[in-house]
Amino acid sequence: MNNLKLNILLLIIAVIAPAVFYPVFLAKILCFALFACAFNLLLGYAGLLSFGHAAFLGTGGYVTGYLMINTGLSPEIAIILGMVAGGILGAIFGKLAVKREGIYFAMVTLALAQLVFFFYLQAPFTNGEDGLQGVPRGAIFGLIDLSNNYTMYYFVLAIFILGYWIINRTVHSPFGQVLKAIRENEDRAISLGYEVNRYKWVAFIISAALASLAGSTKALVFNLASLTDVHWHMSGEVILMTLVGGVGTILGPILGAGIVVSMQNYLSGGELGNYIHIIMGFVFVVCVLSFRSGIVGQLLKFKRNNF
Amino acid sequence: MTHSTPDVILQTQDLTKSFKGFTAVSGVNLSIQRGHIHALIGPNGAGKTTVFNLLTKFLKPTSGKILFNSEDITKLEPAAIARKGVIRSFQISAVFPHLTVLENVRIALQRKEGTSFHFWKHESTLNRLNDKAVDLLDSVGLSDFASTVTVDLSYGRKRALEIATTLAVEPELMLLDEPTQGMGHEDVGLVTELIKTVSKNRTILMVEHNLQVVSRLADRITVLQRGSILTEGNYQEVSNNPEVREAYLGSEIETEHKHSAEVAS
């Protein structure tokens, strides 16, 4: 019940936020929030640290961007296809990675993501360093024109809510129960007859598909799909967002994404722009050292202890 | 003729495991009779846990065969062996610490529901398993703790929960690796009785250091030493075997006899 109230409150805030903030900025936060939530599904609920999630964000963006520029597809179809492409890529990544454990899992995902990066760098359709520019937003169902930033924002909000709902449901499903059991004690889960790698694999595909959904949407918001989104920096950034906000909490990654995106936005414009990576690194270290369960994790602890 | 061949549930043939030249398990021929509580004993490092790891395929045998109900299961994956009905516990307690006690048991019940990949369903669909889970918790005396987060349970209760979780998958053969290790006197008694109770209609293979527990429970005992079987028999036979006394049990049996003599007088 409490959760429901909180979700409604957040929804109200999200609906009226464009009255105060620039809608493109808000849409950017939502895209990264979805990306971080998708990542958190793996790290927080299956205990799998992927260091290659940029590949999915980027793939979503490139596929959707390419389709919007070169075909007459409407944006919702282009987004779905971007998501499917990311899901397929995730199935391949996952198949190879889930056999490995701990740091080796992270290394396999990083290596595969680097491969994907070089592919996009070389492939003719991505325009290399320049990226796909001028991606048209189109009109949903051919009816609702997205070129207006406010319309775009509410479309992104709808996508975010859908993605957020899928993640929430996955976490609180029979499948989610097994995932948690695997995270808690993998050997025990095996000894009860669960083929843990298949569960990890399915979780990986869901996570990859939703990360691509975030990337597809982002390409429409910024009319751009570029190498930035597939670079390993981006894989690191989503880890940062999730850890700062609170890994394994539903709301943590959203807050983390909000904080990181806001900092980047305000810092990069000002004279501190050159130091942005140092400042972010500093924030990260402080967060990880002072509250290891992230901001939301810390708040939950505080609530448990005091109420 | 049929009555003369005992019903063997699990058999190993020349089971061997080497770790980089060191042979931890060497040519072990085990034969577990259906319905028995079979104890596997031996000094530290004898290879008992390694045998368990081989039987459940957490380790791959270097050579040898494993037959379960006369079927060769040597090549199966660990989860597949579990689904055949061979369920193991671990030497260190194996629970899901941040799930509730009820959820721990429900995870085990859930597998046979066939909805374990259904990420689109709500977890409340699992509530229909709650009654069964509570029954199982009841059978190990934990029903009052159903909603406790498992990490908060005492050590003895965690081990009882493990047994309830194992029972939930209705195993044909239970492998228990030192179920009473690290327990106080009282808990040892409770868990011993618990194992006795759940052994009805089941077969249990257990590693156990506590000889009182072994003498109370075991129908048959296999003694392992440096990876090989030293001897096998019932408690009387094994404890009277001079080799066993010398190799491992000697001091412990004497002290135990002294102890029981003191208690008797």
Ligand SMILES: Nc1ncnc2c1ncn2[C@@H]1O[C@H](COP(=O)(O)OP(=O)(O)OP(=O)(O)O)[C@@H](O)[C@H]1O
């Ligand atoms: N994965 C492994 N790699 C290398 N050596 C191992 C491995 N597992 C076990 N061993 C070695 O095999 C031998 C048998 O170990 P095992 O754990 O089976 O003994 P145990 O009989 O269960 O002993 P305990 O009573 O202490 O539990 C030991 O010498 C151990 O060091």
Ligand SMILES: [Mg+2]
């Ligand atoms: Mg052992």
